Amino acid sequence: MKLLISILLVFGILLFGNSSILDINKIIIAEKETPPYAKWGQIAMKKTKEQYPQAEIIDYLHIGREKGTEYSIEKFKLWLKKDSGEFGVFVDIKFNNETEQIIDIKYRKTTR
Incomplete structure (x- = not known):
């Protein structure tokens, strides 16, 4: 047994x-x-750091991509900390689909 x-x-x-x-x-x-948006995420963090040099990026979220025929927009939300406060920044990177050249970057600050 x-x-x-x-x-x-x-x-x-x-x-x-x-x-x-x-x-x-x-x-x-x-x-x-490596996710396909990784390159754009690095750019979003670099450019956000340039826009808000006194703040520290503490969180990162890829929202998605809006794909068009000639250009696309990669969307991110970054969470930043400055002194004792925190805030979010939506980052939209518009780029040419063929050349991947950046056309425009938009920043939108948010409290949530």
């Missing part, structure tokens, strides 16, 4: 142990993929 339980225990460990290793590999692969 003890032998049967031991065999089942070892079999269970081998069976479930391998599946967790496979799941870890999937997570590692997913972390390596």
